[in-house]
Amino acid sequence: MxxxxxxxxxxxxxxxxxxxxxxxxxxxxxxxxxxxxxxxxxxxxxxxxxxxxxxxxxxxxxxxxxxxxxxxxxxxxxxxxxxxxxxxxxxxxxxxxxxxxxxxxxxxxxxxxxxxxxxxxxxxxxxxxxxxxxxxxxxxxxxxxxxxxxxxxxxxxxxxxxxxxxxxxxxxxxxxxxxxxxxxxDVNGVYTIDPNIFPSARKHEVISYDEMIEMAKLGAKVLDKRAAALAKKFDVPIYIAKSDGTEVGTFIRRRDLVEENSIVGIALRQDLISIKLSNITADEVLNVIDGFEGMGVELISVHTVLEDDEKISVFLTSTKEYTSIIEKVEDKLKKRLKGLKIKSNSNLTQLSVVGDGLKNQAEVFTKIFKTLRDNDINYKTITSTDTNITFYIKEQENYKAINSLVREFNL
Amino acid sequence: MxxxxxxxxxxxxxxxxxxxxxxxxxxxxxxxxxxxxxxxxxxxxxxxxxxxxxxxxxxxxxxxxxxxxxxxxxxxxxxxxxxxxxxxxxxxxxxxxxxxxxxxxxxxxxxxxxxxxxxxxxxxxxxxxxxxxxxxxxxxxxxxxxxxxxxxxxxxxxxxxxxxxxxxxxxxxxxxxxxxxxxxxDVNGVYTIDPNIFPSARKHEVISYDEMIEMAKLGAKVLDKRAAALAKKFDVPIYIAKSDGTEVGTFIRRRDLVEENSIVGIALRQDLISIKLSNITADEVLNVIDGFEGMGVELISVHTVLEDDEKISVFLTSTKEYTSIIEKVEDKLKKRLKGLKIKSNSNLTQLSVVGDGLKNQAEVFTKIFKTLRDNDINYKTITSTDTNITFYIKEQENYKAINSLVREFNL
The missing domain is CATH 3.40.1160.10 (Acetylglutamate kinase-like)
Structure with a gap:
């Protein structure tokens, strides 16, 4: 609005x-x-x-x-x-x-x-x-x-x-x-982790708009991210609960009214596909991205990496539902761009540790690395900002990864 | 409009x-x-x-x-x-x-x-x-x-x-x-009788708005009566046919552009219920009718007959789909109006012979009576206007009645 x-x-x-x-x-x-x-x-x-x-x-x-x-x-x-x-x-x-x-x-x-x-x-x-x-x-x-x-x-x-x-x-x-x-x-509020995925997750009594927006952006489904951002903009008090009303849900409030959580929780985005396209010239990059978006593929993230003076690699992530369209686009691109190399990985989970406490990143970052390593979990790529640390893991390692992080960060 | x-x-x-x-x-x-x-x-x-x-x-x-x-x-x-x-x-x-x-x-x-x-x-x-x-x-x-x-x-x-x-x-x-x-x-035009009921019915190449309106009013389902009346009012040329387009359908035109049929056909309204309510005072008549209409019962016809100086009988017809509501209304009315007598008949068919030729009624009227009698068909009541002769028969006699009239009037 x-x-x-x-x-x-x-x-x-x-x-x-x-x-x-x-x-x-x-x-x-x-x-x-x-x-x-x-x-x-x-x-x-x-x-x-x-x-x-x-x-x-x-x-x-x-x-x-x-x-x-x-x-x-x-x-x-x-x-x-x-x-x-x-x-x-x-x-x-x-x-x-x-x-x-x-x-x-x-x-x-x-x-x-x-x-x-x-x-x-x-x-x-x-x-x-x-x-x-x-x-x-x-x-x-x-x-x-x-x-x-x-x-x-x-x-x-x-x-x-x-x-x-x-x-x-x-x-x-x-x-x-x-x-x-x-x-x-269908869930009773905002949890540290989606309780449909990890039933022993802890429910927040209250969180801030910013925390909710961050969780929603990174895949938490309990409230849409645009709705959360709109609530922040117009200072709309939100209450999220189950419709049966048997249990108190979660309030979402202005930051100054909320005691912020150092770590709000873990947001998951499952059923992802990663596509790595390499050996592309700078002129071709936009064509490649348009090739997917023009066919209606929703791209969750787009990263480009300069390989050498001339060639670029593009890393895209999307979701399982676009698998067949993605394959069609890949076939088209291969015909059009000689030398293009494509590598896709399916069944990926994007796992984000979310919270204001991550401003003190170095320590948390190290703790996450150590936790994953100690538990033999393979992560693919990792990104971090002031408010989240995000990495990709294989779907079959979801439970092990969540469980180890829950223990380590007391979620 | x-x-x-x-x-x-x-x-x-x-x-x-x-x-x-x-x-x-x-x-x-x-x-x-x-x-x-x-x-x-x-x-x-x-x-x-x-x-x-x-x-x-x-x-x-x-x-x-x-x-x-x-x-x-x-x-x-x-x-x-x-x-x-x-x-x-x-x-x-x-x-x-x-x-x-x-x-x-x-x-x-x-x-x-x-x-x-x-x-x-x-x-x-x-x-x-x-x-x-x-x-x-x-x-x-x-x-x-x-x-x-x-x-x-x-x-x-x-x-x-x-x-x-x-x-x-x-x-x-x-x-x-x-x-x-x-x-x-789903039918290929306007027939002398609904071909779903009587497959050997004859299809009209062209009929007038008035003929179509009369057929529709009396139960022909091929075109809605309000639509037919609107077409007449604004002189809209209508063509009715099957959507597969394999056969020529029926045109509906202004009366002066059409050679009118002396008898257009037979219109049927099936699955009717007749209700006779007797021993009612004049004050109570509207209450009785409102009793049915207020509960959403669609009344196809309402006739009142003065029995003596004080008492009136009301004849109503409706359709099978309202059976359970009709029974409820009857129960209510019996409780409220002491002395009320109710007699219902279900599975009735209203059969109308339709056409401009009926202006010369006496002859056709006699012919219909004779045809029904010769074929041992019991009719219940009979009404007639310039353009139709209508009577009620028991559903099981539908085919015999239609067949005898088709032969007699060459439909």
């Missing part, structure tokens, strides 16, 4: 809260009914509620699969026209469920909610929210159920915000209405 | 045609691909094409079934928010398929196509079409794929047009652009 975006604030109105429910929370009609009851119990505390929902379960992936029967490269505008039906169905069904339990509610698609976007289809950004309609409905004490992940651009085309887009919708609405944002998901 | 609706006409533009494809035509991805090719071959004749599509197969009914898991009486606004996703999915997929075959195309939902409606949700009417967007896209030689059955009202709510609504969308667009409308469906 734009820096200039103005907030809505009316001191006479009751407290407002945005609640976001992800795909698994609305994965079945029974789950939708449970969520409806939960929303009503929040409403009954006197708060005004804006609900943001994703499409039911894996609807979005199912719809994408259908398009593959028609085209390998369907128009992004039409993909968005198709995908936006997913959230539209969930908002209608959730609204019906809330109404069935006797509360006043209304569904709004992205365009009805005034969510205006800019940028390409399938990867648009929220530019502004025309909040009049939501504001008016809240004043009528209605529970307002908004479709996440979607909006409308100035051509009147339906758009989507890319992966994690519903988080962004929720945080943007909370920013607009100067209110807190509760994100309900 | 309003009488005041102005037409778009630009002599410089190539010929425009609206093509409508029903649910079975877009029932699978393979069918969608076939339709895409057919549309492209029309475009390649030089015409500009507006396509109107329904939801895929029985998507609409499936979505309605899901709502029943949530509520017996869901909000009509939310039903429409849910149902409109059906056509939105078909337009996106069909557009992708057309693009995949190398043609320029774009999808428009009801609101994007400027289809403004008035009236209740689930049963709205097209009030006006803001044609600017479609017009602009046609000028770019794009195939414009519009979602049938849906629009938007002045509250910004998504709306649907009720059963047969996609036909209405197609005819309304053809009226707006002063162009012909081709309706592609």
């Amino acid at each position: 734009q820096e200039s975006m103005s907030n809505v604030y009316n001191a006479k109105m009751p407290e407002i809260v945005v609640q976001k429910y992800g795909g698994t929370s609305v994965g079945s009609i029974d789950r939708i009914k449970e969520i409806a009851k939960k929303i009503i119990s929040s409403r009954e505390t006197g708060k005004l509620i804006i609900v943001v929902v994703s499409a039911m379960g894996n609807t979005t992936n199912k719809l994408l699969d259908i398009t593959k029967q028609i085209s390998n490269n369907p128009s992004k505008r039409e993909i968005d026209a198709l995908l936006t039906t997913g959230e539209q169905q969930s908002i209608a069904l959730l609204t019906m469920a809330i109404q069935e339990y006797g509360h006043s509610a209304i569904s709004l698609t992205g365009f009805q909610a005034g969510i205006n976007t800019v940028g390409d289809n399938c990867n648009s950004r929220i530019f502004e929210i025309n909040y009049d309609k939501i504001y008016e409905l809240l004043q009528q004490y209605k529970i307002v159920v908004v479709a996440g992940f979607q909006g409308i651009n100035d051509l009147g085309d339906l758009t989507t915000l890319g992966r994690g887009g519903s988080d962004t919708t929720a945080v943007a609405l909370a920013a607009k209405f100067s209110c807190p944002c509760e994100i309900y998901t | 309003q009488e005041s609706m102005s037409n778009v006409y630009n002599a410089k533009m190539p010929e425009i045609v609206v093509q409508k494809y029903g649910g079975t035509s877009v029932g699978s991805i393979d069918r969608i691909k076939e339709i895409a090719k057919k549309i492209i071959s029309s475009r390649e004749t030089g015409k500009l094409i507006i396509v109107v599509v329904s939801a895929m197969g029985n998507t609409t009914n499936k979505l309605l079934d899901i709502t029943k898991q949530i509520s017996n009486n869901p909000s009509k606004r939310e039903i429409d928010a849910l149902l409109t996703t059906g056509e939105q999915q078909s337009i996106a997929l069909l557009t992708m398929a057309i693009q995949e075959y190398g043609h320029s195309a774009i999808s428009l939902t009801g609101f994007q196509a400027g289809i403004n409606t008035v009236g209740d949700n689930c049963n709205s009417r097209i009030f006006e079409i803001n044609y600017d967007k479609i017009y602009e896209l046609l000028q770019q030689y794009k195939i414009v794929v519009v979602a049938g059955f849906q629009g938007i009202n002045d509250l910004g709510d998504l709306t649907t047009l009720g059963r047969g609504g996609s036909d209405t969308t197609a005819v309304a667009l053809a009226a707006k652009f002063s162009c012909p409308c081709e309706i592609y469906t």
Whole structure:
């Protein structure tokens, strides 16, 4: 959203809260009914509620699969026209469920909610929210159920915000209405390591926006990185928890309100592919990168290394889902660039140790090296910044690596 | 649409045609691909094409079934928010398929196509079409794929047009652009009797709007009655055929351009229930009718008969799908109105002989009576107007009745 975006604030109105429910929370009609009851119990505390929902379960992936029967490269505008039906169905069904339990509610698609976007289809950004309609409905004490992940651009085309887009919708609405944002998901908060991967990970009671952004950037899935950055920008208090509400989750706050963790945790990005392309001239480098990006391959990192006066090597990482496209691009590039050498590695994990304590890098760096070596773990490359130390390991060594680091750093 | 609706006409533009494809035509991805090719071959004749599509197969009914898991009486606004996703999915997929075959195309939902409606949700009417967007896209030689059955009202709510609504969308667009409308469906035109029920029925090459309206009103499903009436009002030439295009279909034209058939055919409405409620006071009649309509029971006909100075009988007909609601309403009414007597009959068929030739009723009336009697067919009640003679028979006598009338009237 734009820096200039103005907030809505009316001191006479009751407290407002945005609640976001992800795909698994609305994965079945029974789950939708449970969520409806939960929303009503929040409403009954006197708060005004804006609900943001994703499409039911894996609807979005199912719809994408259908398009593959028609085209390998369907128009992004039409993909968005198709995908936006997913959230539209969930908002209608959730609204019906809330109404069935006797509360006043209304569904709004992205365009009805005034969510205006800019940028390409399938990867648009929220530019502004025309909040009049939501504001008016809240004043009528209605529970307002908004479709996440979607909006409308100035051509009147339906758009989507890319992966994690519903988080962004929720945080943007909370920013607009100067209110807190509760994100309900399938884990109970922010952990030192994704508990789906490492069940004995420790849960944070509170972390800072910066820590969350860093974790999200490096692969933590609990909150989208764009949503986390937006929350920081507009100072939106976030609370992340499981939708069943049995356990306290994690609060995300401004840095000055949080006792920072020296190490926040370990972020993982699994199922990676690394591609090393060598014997390339400087003129050819952009062609090589465009060759992948032009075919829609999402590149997680791009590094170039000067081999000698003339030749350059390019190191790319992407994810398993692009395997077949990557192979096609590699074949094309080999035909076009004589002398090109390609080496790919699949089943890699990117493992990042994240935290403000890494400003004192030398010591931690040494400790990590030593831990990996002592545990016979092979790492491929390693990078480091003020806030993270990142390396690649073979997938089969994930557990051993995490376990040794958890012991060493007391995570 | 309003009488005041102005037409778009630009002599410089190539010929425009609206093509409508029903649910079975877009029932699978393979069918969608076939339709895409057919549309492209029309475009390649030089015409500009507006396509109107329904939801895929029985998507609409499936979505309605899901709502029943949530509520017996869901909000009509939310039903429409849910149902409109059906056509939105078909337009996106069909557009992708057309693009995949190398043609320029774009999808428009009801609101994007400027289809403004008035009236209740689930049963709205097209009030006006803001044609600017479609017009602009046609000028770019794009195939414009519009979602049938849906629009938007002045509250910004998504709306649907009720059963047969996609036909209405197609005819309304053809009226707006002063162009012909081709309706592609699962039968090859308008027959003297629905060929799905009576395969040896005769196909009309051409019939008048009035004949089509009368057939549709009395149950012929090939074209929606509101669409037929709209076509008459704006003089839209209609062509109805199978989407495979192997056989010539039926043209529907102005009365003065058509040699009218003395008898157009037999229209059937099957799976009816008749309800006779007797021993009711005049004050109670409206309560009784409201009892059914208020619970959403669609009443096909309502007749009242004065039994004596004080008591009235009400004869209602509805369809099988409302059986369980009808039984509930009957139970409620019995408790509330002492002395009320109810007699219901299910599995009835309403059989109408339709045609302008019926203006000379006496002769045809006598002939029908005689035919039914000679063939031992029991009819329950009989009504007649200038253009139809209608009676109710038991479902098991359908074939015998149709067959005897076909022989007698040479249908």
